[in-house]
């Protein structure tokens with residue numbers, strides 16, 4: 001999506017009600033309650049409570065009903081946290097969504113939570129790639145489940161490719177090293193009374209599964225016989241947690257989860273009022289992020305100089321991940337708790353030395369990315385955009401983050417670019433005050449860029465001796481998205497380049513410039529970046545109401561920037577099947593850029609790039625680009641249940657020093 005109109009509506013009714021400890025008699029009536037439901041896009045399980053008079057707690061709404069697992073919004077996924085939405089009505093008539101712990105009771109009562117796992121379990125026969133879909137096929141080698149022939153075939157090709165790559169690398173035939181694959185409990189135990197495997201197994205070196213699977217398909221999901229009670233037998237429940245939040249474990253996969261909340265009197269511990277709660281759909285295994293390999297595009301001809309990888313990824317801030325914008329994405333797959341696990345897995349899987357992330361929401365940088373990526377050896381710098389939005393009870397905004405492996409690099413210097421500041425000084429130089437005001441309106445976008453100078457560390461993690469120090473400048477930006485404002489985009493890119501030019505002038509230093517430039521190949525901004533100038537006749541220069549781009553001759557820079565992915569179509573290039581396949585995914589006839597890095601129902605094209613200075617760096621490998629059919633399958637675009645952003649990550653491996661050919 002090039003433009004994200006309307007961040008999620010904030011809900012000012014939530015999070016503002018303090019706990020009033022004075023017991024009062026209230027006359028709650030359901031119709032008068034001002035408690036607002038959670039936003040429709042968030043498939044948050046809900047349990048609502050009503051506190052009546054001083055001690056009685058009554059349900060606010062009817063109980064959550066059990067729905068078919070495949071259509072239920074109460075999707076629960078292994079390792080994804082469930083945080084129920086609980087509303088408590090106080091005796092004074094106010095309501096709160098906050099926790100009421102025993103240490104801070106309200107009206108002498110506190111809330112107690114319980115999570116239970118059902119005794120029954122069902123083969124979680126859902127597709128490993130598309131967890132919203134029932135599985136009809138299994139790859140018995142990789143143990144993955146698939147929702148159809150196309151899905152199976154795609155996974156089969158990936159698996160075969162991975163196997164061949166491993167054989168070529170002399171790694172032997174071990175299981176894929178990445179995500180350990182979940183095996184449903186019922187498959188291990190082969191329950192008495194259950195049918196034998198309902199999933200057709202496709203094995204061996206053949207893909208000839210068509211002959212057999214059709215008759216199996218009909219009962220693959222529906223014909224499942226479950227362990228546990230029959231239709232009229234009561235379900236049994238085992239307690240698994242006492243916190244409000246619960247993350248399903250591997251043991252929970254295939255089982256139902258039940259959440260219950262009850263008010264309890266502090267003095268006696270006696271429950272007050274009824275219990276409220278809901279039951280989730282059967283817990284499904286977490287999806288596997290798409291598997292992508294690094295495709296070699298050159299030999300490492302400077303083995304003494306070392307190499308490093310850089311990944312750029314717009315991770316789609318929760319702020320913008322709305323059901324309005326991404327109406328084709330199952331709403332549960334848009335929830336942040338779900339997406340963040342996918343995104344993290346995907347990033348960690350690629351194991352890049354440097355990460356340039358865009359749309360990192362300020363609160364999520366602090367409470368998720370920093371800590372989680374820290375566990376994988378990364379340290380980080382962050383720059384948030386300069387406007388904030390009220391969302392879910394707090395002011396947040398997204399920004400750019402640069403993470404780097406702390407055993408590979410150390411931070412030497414950091415520069416923050418606020419395009420608003422540059423806009424202010426530019427507008428100062430303009431004429432009349434009304435023109436200034438209009439120009440400010442047009443130019444004052446809150447976009448930012450983050451630039452760091454890193455020093456490469458030696459293999460032992462120590463600084464290199466003087467004279468052998470290797471510096472690297474990394475820039476990360478997210479350029480304005482509005483397609484009507486090409487002059488502003490170009491001006492932002494130009495402003496960033498001027499900053500980089502200054503850094504380059506002070507020291508000869510290799511540069512990598514990454515980001516979501518919101519500019520397609522051939523746009524004025526892209527031309528400026530890769531060509532060092534913009535042709536005065538470029539059609540985008542025609543719209544420049546405040547003359548910020550004039551004269552066009554000023555739109556230039558001396559940095560020898562080249563886009564990493566164009567290496568695929570340059571010769572000589574390593575000839576391989578993988579490189580050949582990749583060439584069909586870049587615009588070979590034109591710019592050589594990826595055909596797309598962003599794919600929604602409304603937009604399809606390249607917006608993200610990794611540029612590098614080609615007099616000091618050379619690309620050795622590129623992360624595979626997916627085919628359009630891969631990202632369109634099932635839902636028609638990104639994000640989907642497997643890929644949790646509307647962008648794809650790009651990654652390049654570089655060697656220090658210019659290429660020798």
Ligand SMILES: [Zn+2]
Pocket residue numbers: 127128129130133146147148151152
């Ligand atoms: Zn599938």
